[in-house]
Amino acid sequence: MLHESRKILSGSFLRSFNFFMQLVVSFFLMPFIVHSLGDRLYGVWSLISVFLGYYGLIEFGIAAATERYLSAALGAQDYEECNRVFNSALLIFIGLGGFAFMLSCISAGLAPLLFKESEEAFLFRKIILILGMNTLIDFPGRALIGAITAQLRHDILALVEIGTLVLRTILIVWALNAGYKILGLAWITFLANIPEKLLFIYFAKKNLPSLRFDVQYFLGKTTKTLFSYSIFKFICQIAEILKFKLDEFVITISIGLTAVTHYHIASQLSLYFIQLITSSMVMLKPIFSKYDGANDRKSIQKTFLSGTKLSVYLSSFISFSLITLGKPFIHRWMGQAYLDAYPALFLLCVGCTFSLWQIPSVFLMYGISKHRFYAFLSLAEGVCNLLLSLFFVRHLGITGVALGTLIPMIMVKLVIQPIYVCRIISIKYTDYLLLMAKSVMIVLLSLILPFFISLRYAMPDYLSLSTAVVTSGFCYCSFLWLWGLEPKEKNIFRQAIISNSLRRESCIT
Numbered sequence: 001m002l003h004e005s006r007k008i009l010s011g012s013f014l015r016s017f018n019f020f021m022q023l024v025v026s027f028f029l030m031p032f033i034v035h036s037l038g039d040r041l042y043g044v045w046s047l048i049s050v051f052l053g054y055y056g057l058i059e060f061g062i063a064a065a066t067e068r069y070l071s072a073a074l075g076a077q078d079y080e081e082c083n084r085v086f087n088s089a090l091l092i093f094i095g096l097g098g099f100a101f102m103l104s105c106i107s108a109g110l111a112p113l114l115f116k117e118s119e120e121a122f123l124f125r126k127i128i129l130i131l132g133m134n135t136l137i138d139f140p141g142r143a144l145i146g147a148i149t150a151q152l153r154h155d156i157l158a159l160v161e162i163g164t165l166v167l168r169t170i171l172i173v174w175a176l177n178a179g180y181k182i183l184g185l186a187w188i189t190f191l192a193n194i195p196e197k198l199l200f201i202y203f204a205k206k207n208l209p210s211l212r213f214d215v216q217y218f219l220g221k222t223t224k225t226l227f228s229y230s231i232f233k234f235i236c237q238i239a240e241i242l243k244f245k246l247d248e249f250v251i252t253i254s255i256g257l258t259a260v261t262h263y264h265i266a267s268q269l270s271l272y273f274i275q276l277i278t279s280s281m282v283m284l285k286p287i288f289s290k291y292d293g294a295n296d297r298k299s300i301q302k303t304f305l306s307g308t309k310l311s312v313y314l315s316s317f318i319s320f321s322l323i324t325l326g327k328p329f330i331h332r333w334m335g336q337a338y339l340d341a342y343p344a345l346f347l348l349c350v351g352c353t354f355s356l357w358q359i360p361s362v363f364l365m366y367g368i369s370k371h372r373f374y375a376f377l378s379l380a381e382g383v384c385n386l387l388l389s390l391f392f393v394r395h396l397g398i399t400g401v402a403l404g405t406l407i408p409m410i411m412v413k414l415v416i417q418p419i420y421v422c423r424i425i426s427i428k429y430t431d432y433l434l435l436m437a438k439s440v441m442i443v444l445l446s447l448i449l450p451f452f453i454s455l456r457y458a459m460p461d462y463l464s465l466s467t468a469v470v471t472s473g474f475c476y477c478s479f480l481w482l483w484g485l486e487p488k489e490k491n492i493f494r495q496a497i498i499s500n501s502l503r504r505e506s507c508i509t
Helices: 002-037 039-059 062-075 079-109 118-150 154-177 181-207 220-245 247-254 257-281 284-293 297-333 336-357 359-367 372-396 398-424 429-446 448-457 462-484 487-502 504-508
Strands: none
Touching: 002 039, 002 154, 002 181, 002 257, 039 079, 039 118, 039 181, 039 220, 062 079, 062 118, 062 220, 062 284, 062 359, 079 118, 079 220, 118 154, 118 181, 118 284, 154 181, 220 247, 220 372, 220 398, 247 257, 247 372, 247 398, 257 297, 257 336, 257 359, 257 398, 284 297, 284 359, 297 336, 297 359, 297 429, 297 448, 297 462, 336 359, 336 398, 359 372, 359 398, 372 398, 398 429, 429 448, 429 462, 448 462
16 A cells, blocks of 8 residues: 555656646747747647647547556456456557548648648648657557556656657757758657657556557457446546637637637636646546455545545645736736736636545546446536536626636535545545545645735746745645644655655656
8 A cells, every 4th residue: 555655646746747847848838939930830730739639539538448447457466357458448549540540631631621822731731641640659559558557657657758748849949940840840749759659668568567469359348348438438528628628619709809818818727727636636546446446445435535635735725826826927927918817717716626626536436437427417517617608708708707617616526526426435425524624624724824925925027926836835735744644644755755765766667
């Protein structure tokens, strides 16, 4: 248990650091790319990126199913089942990658219908084919990722992705300075992906020596099992689009394109908030699957309660920072004219906080294959979100869209979802409420000093804002260490820190 806790903490730290690196690179690299390409070529690149982004729906949630059943098989120490799941998923992904590449070829053929200028159509065709090849090798890599994360090696995954990010960034800067423009970006995206996939093959075999690449393990029964799980993951993906991807269209129809830019500031910051917490807690999912495979109900309960407490601690501080410092940050980042985005940011942060308090329960449902109810609940939440946003936008503008997101989120995340999760893992709802009340109370007490620090440094310049975050974060963590963590939890943190500082190489062995 202690060894697995170290893996979780190490993986959580590196996944969070990976996300931070991506955020920093994006923040500084985007102006450079726009300046190098120009508005028109960058618009072509953005259009292609958005188009390829929808390819994620083609996988139908198979990646989540692969991780779930690999973890369960490892928990049961059934290595033959591991090979059946892995090889079935690999062949499915190869087929899906081929289908995605076929769509890219069709899109390349339709390029003259999308662009009036023949030069732009020719450029689009070449880029979409290059990135289509990238998708062709990217899809099978998801089975390898499932094999790595099933072994709780999110640290390895994060390190490989950080290395790829550094390599891709260096190549992008070199290529644009050398004048290779948008075609160079496409080739870099493709070529930087190849060593990443080779490393995934190496680490998948190294951490799971019993893994075999063999078509004979492909079984129709296993494939059916994967799809029976993934279909509900796919429904959840549709729900996420309804909740977070249609707000801009609602604003465009009701107000206009100018308001979309202002709302996008708030939605993007809240999206970063969600991604940070999710990346920090995602390693809980294979843990739950392993315990489920081993039929260890007590460990599932303990991990769920501990994960919930940590999620409350982490997400509450990030939300607090966005709420108290969001207004001066927007002022400094985008300018005073965009401060009307702050009320929407405030509402989105409140809703996301309640939602992220429950992120361990989401990973629990996925981890033990009890996500069918969650899929339809999320879909209902997404539909309510859309309808309420369409109603409130007429009266409150972009703030109304954020309010339309908040209301159903409160009902689902604070009432319905916790009751269901407590029932499926046999935890008394009153015990869960007691844990939540205690955790929230500790959070409120821990935020008293950070609140006054934020008031002191809430000014529209990066130095003041950074000082506020670092200082208040130190005070917050110090209070939690003294009063929010139990002795066993403190010992796990100590052991993980000592282990990582003395044996950094353990992250890649």
